[in-house]
Amino acid sequence: MMNTDAKLTKFVRAAGCAAKLAPGSLADSTCHIESFHKDLIVGFEGNEDAGVYKINDEIAIVQTVDFITPVVDDPYVYGQIAAANSLSDVFAMGADAKTALNLVGFDSKNHTAEILSEIMRGGQNKVAECGAVIVGGHTIQTPEMIYGLSCTGFIHPNKVLRNNTPKIGDVLILTKPLGMGILITAIKNDLLDPVLAMKVAENLRTLNYKASLIARESNVSACTDVTGFGLMGHMREMSAGNVTMKIDFAKVPYFIEAIEMASKGMIPGGTRANHEYNKPYVYLASSIEFEQEMILFDAQTSGGLLVSIPQSSAQQMIGKCIDAGLTASIIGDVIEYEGYDIVVDYSN
Secondary structure (H helix, E strand, O other): OOOOOHHHHHHHHOOOOOOOOOHHHHHHHHOOOOOOOOOEEEOHHHOOOOEEEEOOOOOEEEEEEEEEOOOOOOHHHHHHHHHHHHHHHHHHOOOEEEEEEEEEEEOOOOOOHHHHHHHHHHHHHHHHHOOOEEEEEEEEEOOOOEEEEEEEEEEOOOOOOOOOOOOOOOEEEEOOOEOHHHHHHHHHOOOOOHHHHHHHHHHHOOOOHHHHHHHHOOOOOEEEEOOOOHHHHHHHHHHOOOEEEEEEHHHOOEOOHHHHHHHOOOOOHHHHHHHHHHHHHEEEOOOOOHHHHHHHHOOOOOOOEEEEEOHHHHHHHHHHHHHOOOOOEEEEEEEEOOOOOEEEEOOO
8 A cells, every 4th residue: 555656755745734724713714604595404503514405305415525635655545535534524414425526736746647647546436436426626736735525415304414413311433443643644754564554544545434324224313423623523513512422431442553653742733723622621531641632632534423322223333333344332422411511531
């Protein structure tokens, strides 16, 4: 997976600094935007994963857009990861992806057309995997490369999965391990061996499509994907200040190597911003160490789904995920509000 060609090494190292806006800055920027229409089911107001617009009584469209800078030095795999990351918001709403548009910022002065072709071929591979089709796109010349998709999905208007509707008594399931932001930073600094880097890439390019299909069959109360705001940020959105999400760090899946990389300072700026913005709303057990804390706030790329689901349905969902070759772990419960949006215990 890790290509050692000099141009491709420059390709990933040159991507080092781009990050999403910090949660506070983004909230300040979007708070003045209003989106009201009789057929708009989901707009700006709820911090949801995607917009949803009703076409008729049977069909609503789900729209989202995302792009990332290179996270690995293989352009085809980078394209796969970027596409999986972009499509994820459609799946988090419980929808099927139908069409996608390529979004490309490419440095043609330092990289060949072959590299761009491989990036888009990787994206097309993941779009096709979930039954969707790329119908066009837009490309600009940029000094820092970006790739992603503008995605449209279909869903029944009454079957939209929201991110802020958990029910007291539900359990919380996470379908991918954490630590991606830290490990991507380590990859960019040549600190991961090729075998581990390949494991990270495999996790990143795994679609949330199958997990979404299973969630839809499992009577989930709420669903979101864990991406740039980290587990704590997206869990806060799920809580919405109405309930407390109580989790056990010992049950949270993550790449153990991320602990070592965090101790070496491989903590992305987005993770630090998440920590600063969200920590006042989180109670952390005193036994949780700094590196473990960073795992919880780590800004993820192409993270898994976080679902709130009735306890009676949880084991069935986990079993179906395992049968589909996915990971899924119960990490906590939804309880009555206890003064914090999130409470993190540590049973070890």
